[in-house]
Amino acid sequence: MSKNLFAPFCLLALTLALSACGDSAAEAPEMPLAKVRVETLEAKPLAITSELSGRIAAPRIAEVRARVAGVVMQRVFKEGHDVKQGDVLFRIDPAPFKADLDSAQANLSKAEADAFKARLQEQRYSQLVEGNAISGQDYDNARAAVRQTNAEVAANKAAVERARLNLGYATVTAPISGRIGRALVTEGALVGQSEATPLALIQQLDPIHADLTQSTRELNDLRRAFRAGSLKQVGQDQAKATLIEDDGSLYPLPGKLLFAEISVDPGTGQIILRSEFPNPDLDLLPGSFVRVRLEQAVDKQGISVPQRAITRDSAGIPMVLLLDAEQTVSQQPVELGAVINDRWIVSSGLKPGDRIVVEGLQHARPGEKVEVDDSPLVKE
Structure with missing residues (x-):
């Protein structure tokens, strides 16, 4: 009799326990939405730059030569120093x-x-x-x-x-102003007997040139964009040039584009662009390898995104996280151009008014909703 009474009590207790569990599950709070910061994209004029490699070259180079035959009696200049046009360099007997x-x-x-x-x-x-x-x-x-x-x-x-x-x-003078190198002859040397003997080399170093190379394909792409009206050409006197030194730092003095060569190197398919930089401290020496960031065009309706907003998929394709009106995240592949001031220029894939995630990317997942943090962004 006691066993028959115990069974109903067990069943009642089990029912009450299950009911309590159901109530607690129903009352469990929802997971909070991931919080992100976004940027609304705007179209604005953007400079289109190309990073080109080249070498430093002196604008003016003069070989000092003996114009008469004779014995060198005196070297007047100091090797490695600056000379002015007309300064006495050598005296021949x-x-x-x-x-x-x-x-x-x-x-x-x-x-x-x-x-x-x-x-x-x-x-x-x-x-x-x-x-x-x-x-x-x-x-x-x-x-x-x-x-x-x-x-x-x-x-x-x-x-x-x-x-x-x-x-x-017989008094040999400097044909140009610049910095003179080492003497190529010494006192007592007989010069100018059969030919005009070279005595020294003078190079003008301020301002100085950087001769850059660019492929004809890139230049043709720019020309097609100019004709189509999608890009505006920058005039030669207005094209800014920024020199990147061998340690990656930027040369403090801006340069300018002088001209583009009128012929293409048949061996490399490249063309030479000459830029000019101030060189008051003579930090740039002829023959040095350099890279130059050259502004060649302006995109009148350009779009750029912060570098930190770019992610890449397993195939290496650049992506951004877009936000729609419902605050739902989606992935958008983009085509990137150059980097200007820590921002990627976007060639295609985005339009003005798009909202992209710039902070909190690690918490935002495609297809899920997020909460937008409207506090002001730190300007880049």
């Missing part, structure tokens, strides 16, 4: 050239004396021929002698000038 000048001046004096004598004789003969005191042939000879001696005077004047130039060339 001037004695032979002084002697040549003296000889030429003496010959000129003799020629001038002969010319004076011929003129006097021509004047006397002109009076005598009128009185038939001499023949016409004698008078003609006197006139010819005047012309001949005048020509000899002119030739000797030229010889004097040439001798004076050679004497001047």
Whole structure:
């Protein structure tokens, strides 16, 4: 009898326990929504840049050469220092050239004396021929002698000038302003015997050029975009250039694009673009390898996103997380261009007004709703 009474009590207790569990499950709170920050995209003019490699080149290079033959008597300049146009660099033994000048001046004096004598004789003969005191042939000879001696005077004047130039060339001066390298000859060297011997090299270093290379394919893509009107061309004088040094830092002084070469290298299919940079401290030296970020166009309706908003799928395709009006997350593949100020330029995949997740990406999952944190974003 006691067993029969116990069974109903057990059944009642089990029913009450299950009921209590059901009530607690029904009253369990929902999981909170992931909190994210978003950015609403706007179209604005964006500079389209290309990062190009190249080498530093001096705008002006002058080989200092001996223009006359002789022995170097003195090197005047300091190697590795700046020189100005006209500064004395070398002195070649001037004695032979002084002697040549003296000889030429003496010959000129003799020629001038002969010319004076011929003129006097021509004047006397002109009076005598009128009185038939001499023949016409004698008078003609006197006139010819005047012309001949005048020509000899002119030739000797030229010889004097040439001798004076050679004497001047014995003092070798800087043809341009710039920085001069090491001397290629020493005192006592015989120079200029068979050819114009190089003595030193001067290079202008401020401002300085960076000769860059760009593929014709990239240039043609830009030209097609210009013709289509999707991009606006930047004028050569307005195209900004930023030099990236070998350690990745930015050169502090901005440069500009000077011109693009008019021919393509048939071996590489590339074209040379020349840019110019101020170089007051001579930090940029000819021959150095550099990279330059060059503004070549402007996208009048460009869209950019923060770098931190970009994720990539297993195939490496760049993605952003879009938010719709219901605060539901979806993945959107995008095509990226250059990076400007820590923001990717988006070539395709997004439009003005789109909202993308920029913070909290690790908590937002496609297909799920999120809560938007409307507190102000820190400006990048």
